[in-house]
Structures are given as structure tokens and as C-alpha cells.
Amino acid sequence: MQSxxxxxxxxxxxVMRFAxxxxxxxxxxxxxxxxxxxxLHRHWETIDTERLPxxxxxxxxxxxxxxxxxxxxxxxxxxxEPSRPEQPHAPVVGYGLFDNQALKPIHRIxxxxxxxxxxxxxxxxxxxxxxxxxxxxxxxxxxxxxxKQLSGEAGK
Amino acid sequence: MxxxxxxxxxxxxxxEIASALDQLRANVGPCPHPDQLMAAAAGVQFTDADAVGKHxxxxxxxxxxxxxxxxxxxxxxxxxxDRRIRARLAAATGGRGTPGWWTSxxxxxxxxxxxxxxxxxxxxxxxxxxQPAQRPGDAAKTVEPSRVPPAVARVAFVxxxxxIKVPAAAALVYRGDAESGKNFLNELASALEPYRMDNYTExxxxxxxxxxxxxxxxxPYYYLGVSRLFLSENEPALAALNTARRLxxxxxxxxxxxxxxxxxxxxxxxxxxxxxxxxLCGHAGEYQxxxxxxxxxxxx
Numbered sequence: 371m372q373s374x375x376x377x378x379x380x381x382x383x384x385v386m387r388f389a390x391x392x393x394x395x396x397x398x399x400x401x402x403x404x405x406x407x408x409x410l411h412r413h414w415e416t417i418d419t420e421r422l423p424x425x426x427x428x429x430x431x432x433x434x435x436x437x438x439x440x441x442x443x444x445x446x447x448x449x450x451e452p453s454r455p456e457q458p459h460a461p462v463v464g465y466g467l468f469d470n471q472a473l474k475p476i477h478r479i480x481x482x483x484x485x486x487x488x489x490x491x492x493x494x495x496x497x498x499x500x501x502x503x504x505x506x507x508x509x510x511x512x513x514x515x516x517x518k519q520l521s522g523e524a525g526k
Numbered sequence: 527m528x529x530x531x532x533x534x535x536x537x538x539x540x541x542e543i544a545s546a547l548d549q550l551r552a553n554v555g556p557c558p559h560p561d562q563l564m565a566a567a568a569g570v571q572f573t574d575a576d577a578v579g580k581h582x583x584x585x586x587x588x589x590x591x592x593x594x595x596x597x598x599x600x601x602x603x604x605x606x607x608d609r610r611i612r613a614r615l616a617a618a619t620g621g622r623g624t625p626g627w628w629t630s631x632x633x634x635x636x637x638x639x640x641x642x643x644x645x646x647x648x649x650x651x652x653x654x655x656x657q658p659a660q661r662p663g664d665a666a667k668t669v670e671p672s673r674v675p676p677a678v679a680r681v682a683f684v685x686x687x688x689x690i691k692v693p694a695a696a697a698l699v700y701r702g703d704a705e706s707g708k709n710f711l712n713e714l715a716s717a718l719e720p721y722r723m724d725n726y727t728e729x730x731x732x733x734x735x736x737x738x739x740x741x742x743x744x745x746p747y748y749y750l751g752v753s754r755l756f757l758s759e760n761e762p763a764l765a766a767l768n769t770a771r772r773l774x775x776x777x778x779x780x781x782x783x784x785x786x787x788x789x790x791x792x793x794x795x796x797x798x799x800x801x802x803x804x805x806l807c808g809h810a811g812e813y814q815x816x817x818x819x820x821x822x823x824x825x826x
Binding site: 387393476489490497 | 565
């Protein structure tokens with residue numbers, strides 16, 4: 371039988387990562403992770419540890435829904451206007467813009483967040499758990515590759 | 527459009543891809559925020575989840591972003607995050623710590639094994655009773671050696687970011703009763719942007735200006751106080767929070783009290799800090815568990 375401590379150590383990273391997927395912000399994901407393990411603490415006597423970590427993920431998902439409801443309510447109060455997704459005004463681009471075999475997912479993510487969603491280096495860094503210097507490096511590398519691609523296509 | 531401060535080289539790149547962007551732009555509507563895309567993809571139910579899901583099904587850029595972000599290796603829980611999570615757990619469970627090895631140890635125990643253990647405990651107990659009385663100094667060396675892991679021992683006055691709450695003035699605005707309140711809320715939302723981004727220096731600067739402009743509202747003073755605590759400017763934090771207390775209505779009173787306790791404790795006024803947390807511990811509310819855990823820890 372596993373102890374609570376060993377279960378916490380075993381699943382904390384997976385729960386944290388899932389929470390980041392659900393809310394974006396690492397700070398809020400940390401809160402959700404704590405809440406999920408608090409729920410586990412409350413149900414420890416009855417929980418079947420075979421159901422972990424999916425049970426914890428469900429708690430995170432429910433708490434994330436609460437978070438989004440609060441965010442929406444807060445946004446509505448501040449903006450005093452009907453419900454709309456926050457910051458949605460990014461341009462929509464089709465296939466091929468960042469389509470380069472040499473680009474890794476991290477490069478595409480940085481490019482999309484920066485030039486499609488207009489996020490600052492700090493926001494991207496916080497979102498991905500990287501430093502701003504790393505984000506800047508990924509962007510520089512990716513821009514270099516795409517420039518070559520664009521100039522090559524233009525020369526054809 | 528936000529001010530993302532593109533440098534000259536980036537602006538040049540934007541110009542270079544502009545025509546490609548125009549050519550490739552598809553008319554599937556505006557892209558939702560990446561956080562919403564990911565939340566909808568993870569199955570979180572929220573107001574716009576269906577609309578966001580429909581968009582991402584039609585938008586190749588969003589689909590690719592979801593796929594890439596889903597495979598992104600986020601950093602593991604850091605030591606600092608781990609400490610804060612454990613502190614929250616300890617605070618929420620009233621400082622009792624987490625269920626330890628003993629909890630899982632007895633649960634699946636068969637009756638025969640339980641009986642054997644009971645016999646062993648009885649024999650051990652009998653032997654212990656025959657031992658000479660403990661010296662006073664030995665007492666602390668026994669009793670519950672591992673119930674509370676060291677990492678969760680500190681629960682009092684842990685500084686956590688205060689959630690942004692809708693001030694009471696918002697209700698007036700929402701009913702359309704107060705134009706000046708609407709202006710205030712717009713400016714408060716703007717002043718809280720750096721606070722959301724953990725940029726407490728800029729948050730303090732903006733909130734300080736807002737507090738001077740709207741001295742009748744508690745919220746600017748409250749968030750100013752919390753921001754200053756994060757900057758370890760404890761005396762100014764105390765001053766701001768004291769003003770917030772004077773102005774706050776019931777919806778913000780406990781929040782102000784909790785952060786006042788932290789400020790007081792930091793500047794060495796421990797007795798005043800204790801009085802604050804005792805007050806919070808004494809009635810049901812968001813801070814009750816944390817406050818009671820703090821009282822308990824201070825009593826050790």
C-alpha cells in the first residue's frame with residue numbers, strides 16, 4: 371500500500387503539467403495542484419490508489435472550470451460587456467506559415483505566441499517555464515530559418 | 527493589440543512575413559487565447575469552451591499550437607513550488623500534516639495480522655510501563671516522529687498572491703448606477719495588469735497613483751499593500767493595508783486582515799499579528815484554516 375507522501379511525490383509533476391494545460395498560468399496551476407492533493411487528503415481513507423492519477427486530473431479539471439468561470443465573471447464586471455473570449459483578436463493564418471521541417475515544436479510555439487498572439491517575451495517565458503533569454507534564442511533561430519525559406523522561395 | 531515591444535529586427539521580420547501572412551490568412555474568425563485553446567482541448571468546461579473547440583477544429587494554426595503545447599515538456603515542480611504546495615496542504619489541514627505511513631499501514635491489515643500487532647503493542651506497552659520514568663528533557667524526543675514532514679512545518683504567515691476580487695463598486699457599475707465607479711474599475715483593471723503578471727514594482731507604482739486619485743476606495747490600497755509585501759517593503763505595506771482596513775467593506779475585510787497579519791509579523795509586531803490571525807481563526811471564512819494553523823504554530 372502506498373503512503374500519501376509517496377503518492378504525492380509520484381504524481382505531483384504530472385498533475386502540475388495537466389493543470390498548466392488547463393489554465394495556462396503556472397501560478398494558478400500550482401494552486402490547482404495543491405487543491406487536488408488536498409482533495410486526495412480528504413478522501414484518503416476511501417480512495418483507490420489504482421484510480422490515480424486520473425482521479426487527481428478530474429479534480430484539476432473541475433477546479434479549472436471554476437477558475438474559468440471566475441475569470442469570466444471578473445472580466446465581465448470589469449469590462450461591463452457581453453461574454454467574449456479574452457484577447458481573441460489574433461490574425462488567423464493558414465497552413466505553411468511556420469511550416470519548416472527544421473523547426474521544432476518549441477520554435478513553432480514561440481513563433482505563434484509571439485507573432486500570432488502578440489505575447490511578450492516574458493509572457494511566453496512564463497507560459498512555457500523558460501527564461502526570456504531562451505525564448506529570444508528560439509525566436510531568433512526560428513526567424514533565421516524562415517527567412518532562408520522565404521528568400522529561397524522568392525528566388526525560385 | 528497589446529504592446530509586445532517588438533524590436534527593430536522583429537519588426538523587419540514581421541514585414542517580411544506580412545505578405546505570406548496575408549496570403550495564408552484563412553477566414554475562420556479570431557483565434558482564442560492559447561490558455562482557452564488548451565483548456566478546451568483538455569476538456570475543461572467553461573462558457574466559451576464549445577466555441578473555442580469549434581474554432582480550433584477549423585483553424586490549422588490553433589490545432590498545431592495545441593499539439594505542440596500538449597507535447598511541451600514543462601519543468602517539473604520546483605523545490606519552491608513544492609514547499610508552497612506542502613504549506614498549503616498543511617494550512618488547509620489545520621497543520622496536521624499529511625496522512626503518513628501509518629494511515630496506509632493499518633488500512634489493509636487482515637484481522638489476524640491486526641491481532642498479532644495488538645499483542646505486540648500490549649507486550650511493548652507492558653515493558654515500557656516497567657521502565658523508569660522519563661526525564662523531562664526526553665519527552666520532546668518521542669511522540670509522533672514523522673507525522674508532519676519538515677517541509678510542511680512552517681505554515682504561519684506564508685505570503686501567497688491575493689486573488690483579484692471584484693470590488694463592491696463593481697456591483698454599482700454593473701447596475702449602471704455610477705459612472706465614476708466605472709471609470710475607477712477601468713483604471714483598477716489597468717493597474718492590476720502588472721499584478722497579474724507578478725510585476726509587483728510596476729503594480730505598486732500604478733496602484734499608488736490610483737490610491738491617491740481614488741482615496742475613497744479600499745481595493746487600490748489593498749493590492750498596493752500586497753504588492754509591497756512581495757517587494758519586502760513591509761512598513762509601506764503596513765501603511766497601505768491599514769488604510770485599506772479603514773475603507774474596506776465586509777467583502778474585503780478578511781483579506782486585508784490576513785495580509786496585515788503578515789506585515790505585522792514581518793516588522794516584529796508579533797503580538798499584533800497574533801491578534802489578527804486569532805480574529806480570522808475565530809469565524810468561518812476563506813482564511814480561517816490558514817489563520818488557525820498560524821495560531822497553532824505560533825503557540826508551539
